[in-house]
Amino acid sequence: MSRTGVVPMTTTADRISTIVDLDHVCFSYAGERVVEEVSLQIRRGAFLGIIGPNGSGKTTLLRIILGLLRTECGHVRLFGTDLTSFRDWRRVGYVPQRAAFESRFPASAFEVVMSGRCGVVGLGHRFDVYDRALALDALDIVGMAGERDRLIGNLSAGQQQRVFIARALASGPELLVLDEPTVGVDLEAQEQFYSLLRRLNRDRKTTLVLVSHDVAVIAKEVTQLACLNRTLIFHGSPEDAIASGAIEQMYRPSSLLVSHRH
Numbered sequence: 001m002s003r004t005g006v007v008p009m010t011t012t013a014d015r016i017s018t019i020v021d022l023d024h025v026c027f028s029y030a031g032e033r034v035v036e037e038v039s040l041q042i043r044r045g046a047f048l049g050i051i052g053p054n055g056s057g058k059t060t061l062l063r064i065i066l067g068l069l070r071t072e073c074g075h076v077r078l079f080g081t082d083l084t085s086f087r088d089w090r091r092v093g094y095v096p097q098r099a100a101f102e103s104r105f106p107a108s109a110f111e112v113v114m115s116g117r118c119g120v121v122g123l124g125h126r127f128d129v130y131d132r133a134l135a136l137d138a139l140d141i142v143g144m145a146g147e148r149d150r151l152i153g154n155l156s157a158g159q160q161q162r163v164f165i166a167r168a169l170a171s172g173p174e175l176l177v178l179d180e181p182t183v184g185v186d187l188e189a190q191e192q193f194y195s196l197l198r199r200l201n202r203d204r205k206t207t208l209v210l211v212s213h214d215v216a217v218i219a220k221e222v223t224q225l226a227c228l229n230r231t232l233i234f235h236g237s238p239e240d241a242i243a244s245g246a247i248e249q250m251y252r253p254s255s256l257l258v259s260h261r262h
């Protein structure tokens with residue numbers, strides 16, 4: 001039920017096209033509520049940016065979507081299946097914050113990308129020609145096929161970032177989730193990075209969810225914005241987010257729920 005008490009009409013087509021469905025989701029760390037009553041639907045083909053100040057619950061929300069944190073209340077459905085019984089994780093790719101990458105281990109770009117196939121073939125199974133072809137294809141998509149034998153630690157921050165996207169793409173995901181992906185990446189590499197995301201979204205129809213605190217950059221790249229500050233303040237087009245004042249609202253200390261448009 002919505003906040004107005006009206007039960008929204010959902011059709012079968014809506015359910016099929018909804019890849020992520022968060023329904024009144026809450027989460028607390030040690031009794032402190034950091035995500036409050038968030039309801040958000042992400043449709044197939046969307047390029048959604050989740051923005052909000054530091055500590056507003058963005059990473060926590062991503063971790064809930066990825067099944068890494070269990071909600072305290074509400075429901076999460078992925079591809080129409082309740083998260084508690086969802087097993088088809090090859091459909092979801094994840095690119096964590098750059099700081100979380102272990103870039104010093106002695107693996108080549110190709111080996112890092114191959115490790116993204118583990119979730120598909122299972123640990124302990126031998127990779128075959130098909131796995132190798134998909135890993136090479138993923139490196140090709142991100143423009144890193146020529147660097148495949150270089151050690152990951154010897155690549156620039158922007159190149160490492162692209163290799164980790166290729167790793168996430170190697171399982172052929174329909175949904176790609178990225179957490180603050182351009183932190184520490186220079187401006188030119190950022191531009192290449194967003195151009196890559198636009199191509200993935202437009203040409204490969206990959207649904208993208210990207211968390212960032214860089215409002216100015218995100219607002220011009222994505223097709224939808226979700227403004228989060230513990231509660232969901234706004235969900236809709238970047239133009240409406242700006243026009244409605246939702247972005248300013250989000251950075252006020254006591255933000256209230258002002259709008260939720262699809």
Ligand code: ADP
Pocket residue numbers: 029030034052053054055056057058059060061
């Ligand atoms: P954001 O990604 O928007 O910066 P987070 O989701 O990381 O926000 O954090 C939301 C709130 O939860 C913050 O107040 C943060 O300090 C707190 N928090 C995050 N992770 C933990 C944790 N593992 N234990 C306790 N508190 C946490």
